Amino acid sequence: MGNMAKRLDQAGANALVLFNRFYLPNIDVQSLQANPIFGLSPVGEIHLPLLWIALLHGKLNASLAATRGVENPEDVIRYLLAGADVVMTASALLHNGPAHIATLIDGLEQWMEARGFASVRQFRGSMSHGNVANPDAYHQANCARVLEGGLHATARSALWRGWV
Helix, strand or coil, X not given: CHHHHHHHHHCCCCEXXXXXXXXXXXXXXXXXXXXXXXXXXXXXXXXXXXHHHHHHCCCCXXXXXXXCCCCCHHHHHHHHHHCCCEECCCHHHHHHCCCHHHHHHHHHHHHHHHHCCCCHHHCCCCCCCCCCXXXXXXXXXXXXXXXXXXXXXXXXXXXXXXXX
């Protein structure tokens, strides 16, 4: 993913959406037809795009747009802290109606005011991979399970840095 994002950026992409929901086919064994599966994003789908936005923030010229798993103001804040330039949601609006946009914005504004932020620019990307005290936290949850006990933490970190 990191390599592809860099290549798209170098080719002149202005923005990348991480990650749009893929609609996959299913095969109905009775009718012998391929049918698309449609479903709204379930709660908790934020983690994969959040990881990649945090990893890519500051490494590309392209803007990063976050989508998937945005249900509440905290999800919007998480994406912005990771480095998203834009946060999008569809499922939450379909579940809660268009008025839910006000809930998301109000929650963001209250959080910012409580922390003394006058603009999103002041905190955007502050929790990205390149800006946190322990950047290994972003890959430990994913890589550690696969590599558990097999590689020293320094080697895991070097491998991960090679991917982005």
